[in-house]
Amino acid sequence: MEIDGYTIDESRLPRHVAIIMDGNGRWAKKRKMPRIFGHRTAMKAVRQAITTASDLGIEVLTLYAFSTENWKRSAEEVSGLMSLAIRYFLNEIKSMNDRDIRVRVIGDISGLPEKVQEAAHKMLADTADNQGMVLNLALNYGGREELVHAARKMAEAGLSPDQIDEAQIEKYLYTAGQPDPDLVVRTSGEKRLSNFLLWQIAYAEFIFDDILWPDFDASCFYKWIVEYQHRDRRYGGVK
Ligand code: IPE
Ligand code: IPE
Numbered sequence: 106m107e108i109d110g111y112t113i114d115e116s117r118l119p120r121h122v123a124i125i126m127d128g129n130g131r132w133a134k135k136r137k138m139p140r141i142f143g144h145r146t147a148m149k150a151v152r153q154a155i156t157t158a159s160d161l162g163i164e165v166l167t168l169y170a171f172s173t174e175n176w177k178r179s180a181e182e183v184s185g186l187m188s189l190a191i192r193y194f195l196n197e198i199k200s201m202n203d204r205d206i207r208v209r210v211i212g213d214i215s216g217l218p219e220k221v222q223e224a225a226h227k228m229l230a231d232t233a234d235n236q237g238m239v240l241n242l243a244l245n246y247g248g249r250e251e252l253v254h255a256a257r258k259m260a261e262a263g264l265s266p267d268q269i270d271e272a273q274i275e276k277y278l279y280t281a282g283q284p285d286p287d288l289v290v291r292t293s294g295e296k297r298l299s300n301f302l303l304w305q306i307a308y309a310e311f312i313f314d315d316i317l318w319p320d321f322d323a324s325c326f327y328k329w330i331v332e333y334q335h336r337d338r339r340y341g342g343v344k
């Protein structure tokens with residue numbers, strides 16, 4: 106397929122793409138605007154990433170929206186982000202259903218403000234029967250928290266040591282049953298994971314792009330897919 110000048114092999118698409126959407130604050134700062142203005146503008150980029158991934162036929166898209174460490178930010182920024190999340194969950198249900206997208210929230214939902222939890226549950230329930238792309242929104246998500254949560258659940262289930270193996274642990278992750286990310290992209294030029302999907306990214310390909318998240322558009326996504334398709338994935342073997 107030729108699109109926007111990029112040649113994409115549709116038979117070798119990543120099944121799961123995960124994005125660390127970073128750089129909203131710096132984008133706003135460059136414009137002498139408050140950080141929340143960057144987050145608000147970023148919502149357009151979020152919509153664009155979702156439509157682009159679903160149009161391409163990606164099976165799972167994971168977007169890192171709020172980490173377990175992001176509570177360290179000012180009360181004003183945190184509440185601004187929470188309000189955006191509520192508005193997003195309530196306003197985007199129709200567009201998710203139009204595209205047959207099933208929304209999941211990954212992370213410690215119970216640690217979110219009540220109103221965010223309610224809006225998230227509505228979005229989850231109203232899209233639960235959709236059969237198209239799965240959209241994981243990582244909210245109050247931390248890779249370490251996810252592993253602690255999984256270990257606790259396994260203990261609660263009374264699993265014996267010999268029952269615990271990689272496949273069993275996978276069943277207790279927030280992403281249970283989903284393919285691992287093939288491609289992880291981080292925008293804004295930072296080259297770190299910031300506690301994202303620690304278990305699942307064991308064999309992911311990484312792309313670090315300097316673009317600030319609010320500037321993202323569909324052509325960035327195509328460029329990343331092309332770069333991904335040039336990678337040689339060996340999984341420890343020899344080719
Ligand atoms: C990413 O943008 C969005 C969230 C973490 C919620 P940032 O807010 O981290 O933007 P920078 O990194 O400060 O530019
Ligand atoms: C990672 O970005 C979290 C999200 C994009 C939601 P941060 O901006 O919070 O990460 P650090 O602080 O640069 O590591």
Ligand code: MG
Binds near residue numbers: 127128129
């Ligand atoms: Mg950041």
